[in-house]
Amino acid sequence: MLDAFDKELLKTVADLEGLPKGAYNIRKNGRLLAREVSANIRIESLDDNRGIVVTIKPGTVNESVHIPVILSQAGLNDVVYNRFIIGEKSDVTIIAGCGIHCGGPDPEGHEGLHEFEVGRKAKVRYVEKHYATGPGRGKRSLNPSTRMVLAEGAHAEMELTQIGGVDEANRSNEAVLGPGSVLLVTERVMTEGSQRAVSRNSLVLEGNDSRANLVSRSVIKDDSVQDFFATLEARARCFGHIECDAILIGNGRNETIPSLKAFHPEAELTHEASIGKIANDQLMKLMSLGLSYEEAVNRIIQGFLR
Amino acid sequence: MLELKNIVFSVEDGPQENGGNGGGIRRIIDGIDYAFRKGKFYAITGPNGSGKTTLAKLIMGINPVTEGSILFGGKNITGYSITDRAKAGISYSFQQPARFKGITFRDLLSIASGTEEEMQLLALLRRVGICSLSFLDKPVDSKLSGGEIKKIELATTIARNPKVAIYDEPDTGIDLWTIGPMVNLLKREQAEHGTTTLVVSHNRAFLEVADVVLIINGGRFVYEGDLKGALPLLSDMSICNYKACVRIDDVGCFR
Ligand SMILES: Nc1ncnc2c1ncn2[C@@H]1O[C@H](COP(=O)(O)OP(=O)(O)OP(=O)(O)O)[C@@H](O)[C@H]1O
Numbered sequence A: 001m002l003d004a005f006d007k008e009l010l011k012t013v014a015d016l017e018g019l020p021k022g023a024y025n026i027r028k029n030g031r032l033l034a035r036e037v038s039a040n041i042r043i044e045s046l047d048d049n050r051g052i053v054v055t056i057k058p059g060t061v062n063e064s065v066h067i068p069v070i071l072s073q074a075g076l077n078d079v080v081y082n083r084f085i086i087g088e089k090s091d092v093t094i095i096a097g098c099g100i101h102c103g104g105p106d107p108e109g110h111e112g113l114h115e116f117e118v119g120r121k122a123k124v125r126y127v128e129k130h131y132a133t134g135p136g137r138g139k140r141s142l143n144p145s146t147r148m149v150l151a152e153g154a155h156a157e158m159e160l161t162q163i164g165g166v167d168e169a170n171r172s173n174e175a176v177l178g179p180g181s182v183l184l185v186t187e188r189v190m191t192e193g194s195q196r197a198v199s200r201n202s203l204v205l206e207g208n209d210s211r212a213n214l215v216s217r218s219v220i221k222d223d224s225v226q227d228f229f230a231t232l233e234a235r236a237r238c239f240g241h242i243e244c245d246a247i248l249i250g251n252g253r254n255e256t257i258p259s260l261k262a263f264h265p266e267a268e269l270t271h272e273a274s275i276g277k278i279a280n281d282q283l284m285k286l287m288s289l290g291l292s293y294e295e296a297v298n299r300i301i302q303g304f305l306r
Numbered sequence B: 001m002l003e004l005k006n007i008v009f010s011v012e013d014g015p016q017e018n019g020g021n022g023g024g025i026r027r028i029i030d031g032i033d034y035a036f037r038k039g040k041f042y043a044i045t046g047p048n049g050s051g052k053t054t055l056a057k058l059i060m061g062i063n064p065v066t067e068g069s070i071l072f073g074g075k076n077i078t079g080y081s082i083t084d085r086a087k088a089g090i091s092y093s094f095q096q097p098a099r100f101k102g103i104t105f106r107d108l109l110s111i112a113s114g115t116e117e118e119m120q121l122l123a124l125l126r127r128v129g130i131c132s133l134s135f136l137d138k139p140v141d142s143k144l145s146g147g148e149i150k151k152i153e154l155a156t157t158i159a160r161n162p163k164v165a166i167y168d169e170p171d172t173g174i175d176l177w178t179i180g181p182m183v184n185l186l187k188r189e190q191a192e193h194g195t196t197t198l199v200v201s202h203n204r205a206f207l208e209v210a211d212v213v214l215i216i217n218g219g220r221f222v223y224e225g226d227l228k229g230a231l232p233l234l235s236d237m238s239i240c241n242y243k244a245c246v247r248i249d250d251v252g253c254f255r
């Protein structure tokens, strides 16, 4: 059922060797390939196979759901809408990811909207990796969006990674944080050649004592371009922080625009942003430990994107 | 074993408004001719801005010499890159160590020692006197304290098993209780591994245990000998009458 390419893609985007344990839903070329549910995790298809609804029973702990998407059909632009309803006081991990294998000259793409409702005091970790490969020269594009609503005391972590081979990416992340909820977002993107990536983030801190931390790490090689926009909007007593760092290698270009908006007197919002070449003192240090210049560059990037 | 043959490091001077002499050349290292002997412990001292760090960086190859040459074990290494010098057996603890993102002490120690073996890394920790094992997985980032990062810096230098180890003010930020053990550690490395040791420091504890004290001033060695002989010169310098103020930004002049 899984061919060699599928297996390679699954391994890269979801760290999977074969089929996963626990609940999963594997989508290939716009169709359902395999699914497994559990006593606590329900997965249902939407009409016309437009996407799925994943419902996690309140109180479900230490379970995971894998929902990888594989594309290997030239000329296909797969659009998917997935919804996640995460029950109160549950504690789960959701592993998404999209792998494109492009064998021909036609473009392939995936557009996914993922909507999350994170229940009261629920904890969720969402991991998403994007990757494209293959000998074909067709343009590979990935346009993921996430929308998250966090109920009181909810805790969510999002790790969004684009590891390589994606020619064009347009990402958007939106979240609304209820009272006492916490959201940590880490985005890591590496582009090379003439790739383009844009990420737009908008987090609204709506409840008292909500906290958001948005971290972005970009490595921009060759002639590629990455832009990063982030807005924190405080509507209550809250704390928010944006940290975005971009490393330029070659002729890479970057525009980073963090924006802070406070509509409450007890809002506390901060940001740090930096764009620049690899720091010289880091290179010198690693070379003085015996690494060559190239090895040092690779090691620094590897750490930076970790 | 490490020979500096009349080395000079000069930079283009800034404009007059900034205290420079107007497009001239400033010799930060102004002709140093010196042979370090194998297995000896050298303490290099001198006022702020006298050229100690610059000299260390010339030896490590971080800056190229403007004139002169450097011989190491009989080989001319003047044209060697930093990497080549590291591989040849020179190691340098930076005065201001680099801080990374996403790189841990374990990573640096593995790179330095060439092994990821847990047992060997733990043995290294013991060798450098770091007792806390959790320290190994500390990120070497901007959150580390000044003293912590200096300990890491020192450990990575020792982990190279260098023939020549250069420590640039290893005691900065190190607490009072750790200076003694640090001095003992460097002496032990010298004794057990025959490491030729160069310590740049203002700390008397290092000057006292050195086989040779070197004083650098204005980019030149102005003294070589034991501590006793160095003391009059050092106290002279501390009241800043040793050299005339030549530049508005001479740090020494404000002391
Ligand atoms: N690349 C450079 N370009 C211009 N000036 C430099 C350069 N490197 C060093 N200098 C200057 O040379 C002088 C000596 O610097 P150095 O860092 O070697 O001093 P130091 O003896 O190590 O001082 P400290 O005790 O404060 O560490 C200083 O005035 C410094 O500003």
Ligand SMILES: [Mg+2]
Pocket: B052, B053, B054, B095, B168
């Ligand atoms: Mg110095």
